[in-house]
Amino acid sequence: EADIYQTPRYLVIGTGKKITLECSQTMGHDKMYWYQQDPGMELHLIHYSYGVNSTEKGDLSSESTVSRIRTEHFPLTLESARPSHTSQYLCASSEAGNGYNEQFFGPGTRLTVL
Amino acid sequence: SQQGEEDPQALSIQEGENATMNCSYKTSINNLQWYRQNSGRGLVHLILIRSNEREKHSGRLRVTLDTSKKSSSLLITASRAADTASYFCATDAWSGAGSYQLTFGKGTKLSVIP
Numbered sequence A: 001e002a003d004i005y006q007t008p009r010y011l012v013i014g015t016g017k018k019i020t021l022e023c024s025q026t027m028g029h030d031k032m033y034w035y036q037q038d039p040g041m042e043l044h045l046i047h048y049s050y051g052v053n054s055t056e057k058g059d060l061s062s063e064s065t066v067s068r069i070r071t072e073h074f075p076l077t078l079e080s081a082r083p084s085h086t087s088q089y090l091c092a093s094s095e096a097g098n099g100y101n102e103q104f105f106g107p108g109t110r111l112t113v114l
Numbered sequence B: 001s002q003q004g005e006e007d008p009q010a011l012s013i014q015e016g017e018n019a020t021m022n023c024s025y026k027t028s029i030n031n032l033q034w035y036r037q038n039s040g041r042g043l044v045h046l047i048l049i050r051s052n053e054r055e056k057h058s059g060r061l062r063v064t065l066d067t068s069k070k071s072s073s074l075l076i077t078a079s080r081a082a083d084t085a086s087y088f089c090a091t092d093a094w095s096g097a098g099s100y101q102l103t104f105g106k107g108t109k110l111s112v113i114p
Helices: none
Strands: A006-007 A010-013 A018-023 A031-037 A044-049 A074-078 A087-094 A109-113 B005-007 B010-014 B021-023 B031-037 B041-048 B055-058 B061-066 B069-077 B083-092 B100-106 B109-113
Touching: A006 B021, A010 A018, A018 A031, A018 A109, A018 B083, A031 A109, A074 B100, A087 B021, B005 B069, B021 B109, B031 B061, B031 B069, B041 B055, B041 B061, B069 B083
Parallel strands: A010 A109, B010 B109
Antiparallel strands: A006 A018, A018 A074, A031 A044, A031 A087, A087 A109, B005 B021, B021 B069, B031 B041, B031 B083, B055 B061, B061 B069, B083 B100, B083 B109
16 A cells, blocks of 8 residues: 555654654655644655755754665755654655645654753 | 744634635645644645646535735535634745755634534
8 A cells, every 4th residue: 555654653862863754655755845844833854855865954053964775765864863853743745747736645753862 | 944834823613604714825836735723633634736726526525726916715515513713724835045945834723513
């Protein structure tokens, strides 16, 4: 079944730890995105990719990094987590070239940094 | 700068009533989309309306678009308790960085009381 997956769903870690949030999609979409969203607030685009080996920074400055080695996989890494990184992280994908840019979202990872 | 702004920020209605949410934006768009987000989850695409369309229906959803006023409205008819969620408008517009980009508003929190 075509879908988009995020793991873990919840993560509580201490300051200074390195973490990787996983995102995978089985829809064959070229475009993928990472958003940061505080509870009840708007989404902020932090990274996006147009395809393999393509990564771009979004509107919101972030200390995280991303990679796109495979079409289906778009992990986000924080080298040294801080309490200010506490938020929900949403991964999304969309089909390139159809002119609509409809995005499909994963369930999100809620990150808490103590 | 924020592209889409929803109004109201929060809306509480009785089951069976209609719910109307509005979205205003600032620049020319390719299309406008509405998404729903249940608490703590990812976003789900509801409906897309292209810039050359004025009205679109999907089940109990009706979306209108007025490009002269740069505004859109989402009407949910005969609301149900299960419609309780946050609703976001998103505008697909030329980013100036060589691609179209989807920008989300702050959302309207809808509560449907049984």
